[in-house]
Amino acid sequence: MNMKEEMKKKILELVEEVLPQIDFTASNSLVDDGLLDSISIVTLVSELSMEFDVVFDMNELEPADLNSLDAIVETVLRLQKQ
Amino acid sequence: MVFSNGVFLFLFLPIALFVYYSPFCKNIKVKNIWLLFISLGFYAWGEPIYILLMLLSICVNWILGKWVSVYPKTSKGKKIVAISCIYNLGVLFVFKYVSWLLGSFGLVDKNSPIAQIALPIGISFYTFQALSYVIDVYRGKEQAQENILDVGLYIAFFPQLIAGPIVRYGTISRQLRERKHSLDMFCDGVWRFSIGLSKKLLLSNQLAVAADLAFGRNAGERSVVFAWFGALAFMLQIYFDFSGYSDMAIGLGKMFGFEFLENFNYPYVSRSITEYWRRWHISLGEWFRDYLYYPLSFGPAIKVRKAAAQKWGRKTAGIVSSAFSLFIVWMATGIWHGANWTFVVWGLIQFVFIFWEQYRKPLKNEKFGNVVAFITTFLVILSTKVIFKADSISHAVHYYASMLHLSGNNWVDEYGMYWIGQYKSFLVIGLIFSFPVLECITKCIKNKRVKMIWNIGEAVVMCFLLVLNICYAVSGGYNPFIYFNF
Structure with missing residues (x-):
C-alpha cells in the first residue's frame, strides 16, 4: 500500500469516527453541495491538524481542498511537506 | 428616509433614476459619483450629523485598505487589520454599547451626556461592510481600491446602507468598475x-x-x-x-x-x-x-x-x-x-x-x-x-x-x-x-x-x-x- 492509500485509509477511519453522519465517499463536492457545513469543516480541520500535526491556514484554504476524500488526502500531504 | 415613504418613492427615487440614466451620466465613473452623492444625501436626510462619522469610516478604511494591500498575509498586515478592528468596532462600541453598559451597572444617570448618545442609523451594517473590505484585502482575496469614491460607494450605497444585506466587497468590486444595464434587469x-x-x-x-x-x-x-x-x-x-x-x-x-x-x-x-x-x-x-x-x-x-x-x-x-x-x-x-x-x-x-x-x-x-x-x-x-x-x-x-x-x-x-x-x-x-x-x-x-x-x-x-x-x-x-x- 503506497503512502497515499495509507493516508486515505487513516483519514477515512478518522472521519467515520468524528463525522459519522457524513458519507465522505458519496460526493466529489462535499463543501460546494453543503454536505460539509461550517461546523463540520471546523471539526474536520481540527481533527486532521491534531492527527497529522499539520497547520491549516484559513487564508489559503479553498472549498476545493476539502471537496472529496481524495482532495483532503492531497491537502494533508501538501501541508505535511510544508 | 425609508423606502416606503412618499418622499423616497415620489421624489428621491425618480430623480435618482432620471439623472442616472440621463446623458449626463453616460460614463460609469460619473454614474458612481452620482450614486455616491445621492447615497450621502439619503443618509444625511435622517442623520445630518452622523454622516460625518460615515465619511470618516470611508476615509479610514480606504487608507487602511491601501496600507494593508502592501503587506497581505503578513504579521504587519495583521497589525493593520487589528487597527481596523479597533477603529471600526471601537466606534460601534462607543455609539451603540457604552451608554447601555454604563447604564446597566448604574455608572451613569439617564440625563448624563453619555446616556444621551444616539445610535447612528445603520452603523452596525456599514461598519461590518467596511471591516470585511480591509480583512479581504489582507487575506489577498480582493485588491485594494485606488479610488476613494468607489470605497465610499461600496460603504454608503443607499439600497443596503441602513439595514443590509451586508454586501461583501468581493460581490460588487467588479460591478463598481463595469456593470450591465438592461431593461430586463x-x-x-x-x-x-x-x-x-x-x-x-x-x-x-x-x-x-x-x-x-x-x-x-x-x-x-x-x-x-x-x-x-x-x-x-x-x-x-x-x-x-x-x-x-x-x-x-x-x-x-x-x-x-x-x-x-x-x-x-x-x-x-x-x-x-x-x-x-x-x-x-x-x-x-x-x-x-x-x-x-x-x-x-x-x-x-x-x-x-x-x-x-x-x-x-x-x-x-x-x-x-x-x-x-x-x-x-x-x-x-x-x-x-x-x-x-x-x-x-x-x-x-x-x-x-x-x-x-x-x-x-x-x-x-x-x-x-x-x-x-x-x-x-x-x-x-x-x-x-x-x-x-x-x-x-x-x-x-x-x-x-x-x-x-x-x-x-x-x-x-x-x-x-x-x-x-x-x-x-x-x-x-x-x-x-x-x-x-x-x-x-x-x-x-x-x-x-x-x-x-x-x-x-x-x-x-x-x-x-x-x-x-x-x-x-x-x-x-x-x-x-x-x-x-x-
Whole structure:
C-alpha cells in the first residue's frame, strides 16, 4: 500500500469516527453541495491538524481542498511537506 | 428616509433614476459619483450629523485598505487589520454599547451626556461592510481600491446602507468598475422592489399593530390565545419587515445595475435552528462565519482542542472547543442585534440550540422525524421572537407567563378576540406567504397555456399591489423598519 492509500485509509477511519453522519465517499463536492457545513469543516480541520500535526491556514484554504476524500488526502500531504 | 415613504418613492427615487440614466451620466465613473452623492444625501436626510462619522469610516478604511494591500498575509498586515478592528468596532462600541453598559451597572444617570448618545442609523451594517473590505484585502482575496469614491460607494450605497444585506466587497468590486444595464434587469428590479414594498406596507405594518397590542398589555390581562397570536404576529411581522427591506434593496440594486446576493430563503420552513440560520439574514450569518467563527476555530479553538484532548480525550475535546467557538460567535451575534440584555439571552438561546443540534440523534422514522423537527423548530423560533421583541428580560418573562397560562390570565378574553378578529386575515396571509407556496405552484404548472395565464395573473396582481402600496405610502404614517435599530 503506497503512502497515499495509507493516508486515505487513516483519514477515512478518522472521519467515520468524528463525522459519522457524513458519507465522505458519496460526493466529489462535499463543501460546494453543503454536505460539509461550517461546523463540520471546523471539526474536520481540527481533527486532521491534531492527527497529522499539520497547520491549516484559513487564508489559503479553498472549498476545493476539502471537496472529496481524495482532495483532503492531497491537502494533508501538501501541508505535511510544508 | 425609508423606502416606503412618499418622499423616497415620489421624489428621491425618480430623480435618482432620471439623472442616472440621463446623458449626463453616460460614463460609469460619473454614474458612481452620482450614486455616491445621492447615497450621502439619503443618509444625511435622517442623520445630518452622523454622516460625518460615515465619511470618516470611508476615509479610514480606504487608507487602511491601501496600507494593508502592501503587506497581505503578513504579521504587519495583521497589525493593520487589528487597527481596523479597533477603529471600526471601537466606534460601534462607543455609539451603540457604552451608554447601555454604563447604564446597566448604574455608572451613569439617564440625563448624563453619555446616556444621551444616539445610535447612528445603520452603523452596525456599514461598519461590518467596511471591516470585511480591509480583512479581504489582507487575506489577498480582493485588491485594494485606488479610488476613494468607489470605497465610499461600496460603504454608503443607499439600497443596503441602513439595514443590509451586508454586501461583501468581493460581490460588487467588479460591478463598481463595469456593470450591465438592461431593461430586463431594470424591470426585475422594479418587480422585486414592489414585492418588498408589499411585504412591508401590506403585511408587516398591519401585523405590527397586532403584535404591539399583545406585547403592550399587562401579563394578567393578556389571554393565552391573544399572547400566542401576538407572538405569531411578531414572528411574521419581523420576517416581512426585514425580508421586505432586503427585497427592496436587491430590487433597487438591480435598477442601478447591481446584483446583490440573497438574504432570506424562507427561514420558517427550517427543521433545525442551524438550518434556520442558513435561511435567515444569510449575509450576517456568513459574515460571522468568515470573520469570527473560522478565525476562532482555526486559531484559538484548535489550541483549546489540543489541550482538552490531552486531559479528557478526543471526544470531549471536540465538544469543549466547539462550545468555545460557538458560544463566542452567538454572544457576538446577539449583542450585534442590540444593546440590551434581551439580545444577550437571545444569543445564548441560539447557541444552546445550535450546539445541541450537533449532537442530537435523528429519529428513526425519517418522515415522522421531519414533521417533529419542523414543528419544534417553528415553536423554538416563535419563542425566541418573544425575547427579541420584549423591552426587557422581565417583560419577556411576563409574556412567556401569559403564553403558558401562568400569570393568572384567562385562556380567552373579549379584548383579545376582538383584535384577533381584526387581524386574523393578515396573519393567515402572512403565514401562507412565509412559506414557498407560490414557488411550489409555479413549479407544478407544466401546461404552457396555464403557465402563461398564471404569469399574466401574477403581473396583474403585482400592478394592483403597487397601486395599493402607493395608497398606503401616501396615507400611512412614519413606520420605520425594525432593523434600523441595529
